[in-house]
Each structure stands twice: as C-alpha cells, then as structure tokens.
Ligand code: PEP
C-alpha cells in the first residue's frame with residue numbers, strides 16, 4: 202500500500218513517550234507466559250535479548266517547563282521552531298532510506314508542518330491557552346477527526362501522537378524520544394511503534410519485532426516487511442517480558458517465545474536463514490510441488506510500483522488500485538489524463554520481444570471510507586465503511602464509472618496489454634451484471650471483487666455474469682467479523698485466518714471451480730505464505746500481493762503438493778480460531 206502525505210483540514214489526546222528499558226545481562230527471569238500469540242506479519246525467526254520499549258517519558262522536563270508567561274507570538278515561535286526541528290529530523294532520516302520507509306518519514310515531516318495543526322495551535326493560544334495545552338488540544342482535535350474517518354486515515358493517529366511527543370520534547374528542551382540504537386542485536390518489544398520509529402530500524406541490530414498493538418496492515422507492519430524484520434503484532438503481554446530476557450519471534454507462526462531452548466532456537470534461526478536464501482533464488486512461475494499452476498501476481502498503485510513489480514517473478518498484476526492515483530486530486534481527471542495514467546501501469550506489463558503480454562487487473566475507483574477522494578466521495582457519512590464507497594459511487598453518478606472505463610479501454614488499446622477490469626464493493630448479482638455489461642461493451646474481461654459476505658454467498662450466481670472473481674480478504678474479513686480492519690484492538694478478529702472468513706473463501710473458490718472460471722485473492726491474505734497454501738487448497742487460482750511477498754509465497758506453495766494444500770485447507774476450516782487454524786495447517790503441510 203502506498204503511503205501518501207495529506208493535508209489536515211479540520212478532538213482528545215493522551216501524550217505518549219518512548220523510553221528504552223535497556224537490556225541487562227543479569228535481568229531477572231520473566232513473569233510473562235513462555236509463549237505469547239499474536240498476528241504474524243513478516244515471516245522469519247529472530248532470537249536475541251529483549252529490548253523493551255515502553256511508552257513513558259521522564260515527566261521532570263515537562264513539569265519544569267513554564268509556559269504560563271509566554272505571549273502568543275513567543276509561544277507560537279517556540280512551536281514553529283520545535284516543529285521545524287522535528288520535521289527536519291524526519292527528512293534527514295528519510296534521505297537515508299528508500300521505499301515505504303522513505304515515504305513514511307517524508308509524510309511525517311509534512312504532517313508535522315501541517316498548516317491546519319499550526320492554525321489550531323495559534324487559535325488556542327489566542328484564546329488564552331498555554332502552549333502545551335494548545336499543542337495537546339490541536340493534536341487531540343486532529344486525532345479525533347482522523348479516528349472518526351477510520352481506515353487508513355485512522356492509522357495516521359499514531360503518526361500524529363509521535364509528532365506530538367517529539368514537538369513537546371523539543372519545546373521543553375528534552376531529548377527527542379524515539380527507539381534508540383540497540384547496543385547489541387536484539388528483539389524489539391513495544392506497545393506500538395510510530396512508523397517513523399520503525400522506518401529507522403537497522404535490520405542488522407533489530408532481529409525481530411513484536412508489538413502489543415497494531416494490525417497486519419499497520420504501517421509498522423508494512424515497513425517491517427520492507428526491511429525484512431520478522432514481525433508479529435497484536436501480542437498481548439509483550440511488554441510484560443523482562444528486558445534482557447532471551448526471546449524468539451516467529452513471524453510465520455505469530456508467536457513470541459520467552460526463554461526458548463537455546464539449541465532449538467538456534468536451529469530455527471538457521472532454518473529461517475536457509476529459507477531466506479531459497480527465497481532470493483526463486484524466480485517463478487508459481488506452482489505446487491506437483492505442478493498445479495498458481496498464478497502469482499502483484500498489487501500495484503501507479504506506474505512506478507508497476508515498473509518495479511514487472512521486474513519480479515510475477516505473471517501480471519492482480520490488483521491495480523486506481524483510487525490511489527487520485528487521493529490528492531480535487532477535480533476528476535479527464536478521460537485523456539486517466540488514459541495516460543492507466544497506460545503507464547499497463548505499459549509495464551506490455552508484450553516484449555514477441556512474447557505475449559502479461560495481464561493486468563484494473564480495479565475501478567474504490568473511493569470512500571478509508572480512501573476518501575475529493576471529487577468522488579460523499580462528506581459526512583455516518584458510517585463510511587458501510588456507506589457509498591467503491592462501485593456504489595456510480596449509482597448516483599454513472600458518468601464517473603463510464604469515463605473511467607473509457608479511459609481503461611483506451612489505455613488497453615494503446616499498450617496492447619491484456620486488461621481485465623473489476624469492481625470493488627459489489628453486493629448483488631444485479632450490480633455485477635450491470636458492471637460486466639459496461640466492461641464487455643468495451644471489449645475487456647469483467648470481474649468483481651468478493652469483499653462483502655453477500656457476494657461470497659452468491660458467488661456461483663456472480664459467475665454466471667462475470668468472467669472472474671477476486672477476493673478482497675481485507676474487506677471480506679472486516680465485514681464478516683464486523684470489525685474495523687484498522688482497529689488495532691481488534692486484530693484477533695480482523696485476521697483472515699478466522700474460520701468464518703475461510704468458509705466464505707472456500708465457497709467462492711468452489712463456485713469458480715464449478716464454473717471453470719478463475720477466482721483469485723488480492724487482499725493481504727495472499728501474502729501470507731502459509732495461508733497461501735490453504736487458499737490454493739481451497740481452489741484459489743491466483744494470489745496477488747505486494748511484490749516483496751511474492752518469493753516467500755512462491756517458495757512455500759512450491760514446497761507443498763496440491764493434496765497437502767487441500768489437507769491444510771480442510772484442517773484450517775475445521776479449526777476453532779486463527780491460532781489453531783495456523784497450527785493445524787502447518788501440521789498438515791508437514792505430514
Ligand atoms: C481488500 O479489501 O482485500 C482489497 C484488496 O481491497 P482494499 O484493501 O484496497 O480495500
């Protein structure tokens with residue numbers, strides 16, 4: 202997922218600070234249980250002393266700071282100076298990083314300098330608030346606004362809290378908080394990490410990461426994936442582990458083990474390293490050990506990410522999220538402009554050297570909810586995740602969809618790339634039929650996403666009117682479990698291993714097998730190597746994911762026969778909860 206800066210336009214805040222509790226060689230033994238469970242995010246095994254990061258700061262500097270006598274201009278100047286220093290720090294670290302980490306740090310710098318934040322502080326100062334109260338109030342206000350927006354926007358609350366504690370530290374003359382560089386290679390345990398903290402981690406010194414909060418699609422998770430640091434989130438009790446205790450993070454199994462057996466731990470680390478080497482050598486195409494083909498595809502957001510993905514071992518794109526091209530646009534781009542943008546992505550997969558092109562699945566605008574777009578979405582919805590998002594935007598404004606389809610068709614003609622088009626947030630067969638007609642009229646293959654349980658239940662009828670289905674497990678999980686996909690406290694529910702979700706996937710895949718039409722998965726579930734085997738066992742024909750995850754999935758699927766994948770799928774479907782589903786699937790694959 203692309204991380205983009207945005208401008209605050211528009212309530213409560215509790216300051217949090219990060220302090221390191223340093224590892225001590227003779228630390229007392231832990232009181233935490235020996236094995237804690239969370240949501241696995243980045244596979245791999247990290248073993249080392251626990252470096253516990255707690256959200257607390259010495260209150261002395263804050264208590265000693267007296268802002269009661271500052272006039273408005275002096276107080277605002279102190280705020281400005283602190284903000285500039287914090288933003289410059291982010292930019293400096295951004296310059297030393299690439300990819301998602303760079304984007305996160307650059308976005309944090311932009312957020313720190315946000316004009317809306319400054320004017321809210323200024324207004325509070327003019328109303329007589331002392332500086333620190335004004336800062337709290339402004340951050341509270343925007344954190345509340347972002348939380349209410351939900352989804353991706355709600356994730357920015359962590360960034361905002363991080364900025365607040367850094368600005369506060371600068372104002373009171375304390376050291377800017379953050380995760381310090383470990384003295385020795387360690388496993389980091391934290392409540393939650395600000396993206397800016399994660400972005401600065403050195404994989405040579407941070408062997409693994411376990412956080413109490415944060416979901417599989419949080420920015421901590423995204424950056425850990427880029428850095429290749431084994432990571433588990435949602436680990437209740439991680440902070441109860443004693444600093445310095447020997448801990449092992451298993452980012453594939455989703456466990457944090459305290460004081461593991463040293464011989465066993467070192468074997469597991471070695472096995473994980475060997476596995477990583479195998480990953481680097483893997484070059485596709487995807488298939489099971491007994492040659493059942495499984496298409497591995499990339500999720501892309503724009504021409505740049507498409508070009509990067511095209512260099513990898515993928516057979517095409519399974520999800521081009523077109524709305525991500527327009528997050529900052531206030532006016533709908535013309536058909537010509539849209540054509541150029543889409544052609545940029547299609548071109549990356551166009552035929553080369555007389556070979557057939559790879560194919561690209563373009564998703565029409567999934568604006569709304571966590572991805573508001575000024576020219577498309579409605580303001581002030583009570584419950585945007587259940588509101589007018591995705592295909593529903595075309596009910597009141599059919600021209601929006603028509604123009605986008607015209608542009609996609611024009612881009613397909615221009616590049617010659619095989620182009621499939623699918624709609625997000627489809628709830629009924631009638632919606633699917635109308636969409637398919639509009640796509641077929643333009644000579645392209647039509648499909649719909651299965652993100653709403655209603656659509657999964659009627660997958661067999663959807664397939665009477667469309668050419669393919671693509672399961673969006675992120676939303677399908679959210680709507681099946683009635684749990685906001687970004688709610689960090691609900692990570693145990695927003696887990697695609699939930700057996701209820703797997704049953705809906707199974708039903709959809711079965712419909713595809715019966716109809717002889719492709720059914721793919723393009724949500725984050727496809728990027729989980731173990732779950733990928735289960736999905737294959739359920740009858741899924743393609744898996745689409747961030748390009749960083751492709752090799753891991755390719756290797757694991759390639760190690761298993763179709764029959765093993767099917768046994769793993771049966772075991773996962775029969776499990777009572779995500780953790781036992783994972784264990785049962787892993788056992789079935791090992792047999
Ligand atoms: C999904 O819901 O799984 C999906 C792929 O769509 P998005 O994450 O863009 O909502």
Ligand code: MG
Pocket residue numbers: 625652673675676
């Ligand atoms: Mg979705």
